[in-house]
Amino acid sequence: MSDDKPIISPEQRAAYDRVNTMLNRLTLVAVGIVVVVVTLMFFPQGLDLGTADQVAATEVPEVDPLEEGIVDGIHVETGFVVDEGWELVRANCTACHSSKLVTQNRADRAGWESMIRWMQETQKLWDLGENEPIILDYLAKHYAPQRKGRRARLTHIEWYELEP
Ligand code: HEC
Known part of the structure; x- marks a missing residue:
């Protein structure tokens, strides 16, 4: 050992490597989360790739010919x-x-x-x-008033008791 460059021991080296690998994995996970969040921001309904129903609906528009008529x-x-x-x-x-x-x-x-x-x-x-x-x-x-369907309410009636 002639020069006094600090030398790290194999144990320290291995520890560094482990920390390094861990940080790399954390970075990958973080990037993954960001990608998912951004995707959800732009496609809140999920990635709609179209279903068979939708394709059929656009091919056969259900328009009632009388609708506009x-x-x-x-x-x-x-x-x-x-x-x-x-x-x-x-x-x-x-x-x-x-x-x-x-x-x-x-x-x-x-x-x-x-x-x-x-x-x-x-x-x-x-x-x-x-x-x-x-x-x-x-x-x-x-849209004028129509003739009343019912007769007017009766007034001035002499009510009487029904015999049981
Ligand atoms: C700027 C909006 C607006 C326009 C345009 C409009 N109305 Fe209304 N009208 C309303 C609102 C709000 C009500 C209340 C709706 C409710 O009660 O759900 C209403 C209610 C009515 C009612 C029910 C009244 C009642 O006593 O129940 C009639 C009839 C009506 N409108 C006729 C018309 C006619 C005829 C026209 C065209 C000249 C017209 N409206 C244009 C907003 C409008």
Whole structure:
């Protein structure tokens, strides 16, 4: 031993190697975790490679030929009666809710007007401008109050006790 370079013993060398190997494995595991986390970030639903069902669905689109159409004067998709102004009603009255909310309601012109005012005051319905009278005419014509199905409640009746 002429020079005084520090020399590590074979035992120390072996210990170093063990630590080194361990650190390498930890690095591999850490990289693996990062890869999984990043993959999940970009594909939260998992790696969707497509299923047989999806392929079949895109090949055979299930489109009802009547869906966009008009049958017996009714626009099938919305249920609106097709008459003057119906497209204005479709354009203005189905943005926030279903057309069913319109077609299931009945009111005279004043009633429809007050519903529109209520929506304008509380639901951010826009100003219908010059379309408003056309829309009101349409609604009052096709969604007017129907004849009452039941007679009015009886009043002024002299009730009597049933004999047992
Ligand atoms: C900016 C959104 C918006 C637009 C556009 C809109 N509405 Fe509404 N409307 C609403 C909201 C919100 C309600 C309440 C819904 C509920 O109660 O679920 C409503 C409720 C209704 C109701 C039910 C009222 C009741 O008393 O039950 C009718 C009828 C109606 N709207 C008709 C129309 C008509 C006709 C038009 C077109 C002129 C129209 N809506 C356009 C927001 C809108």
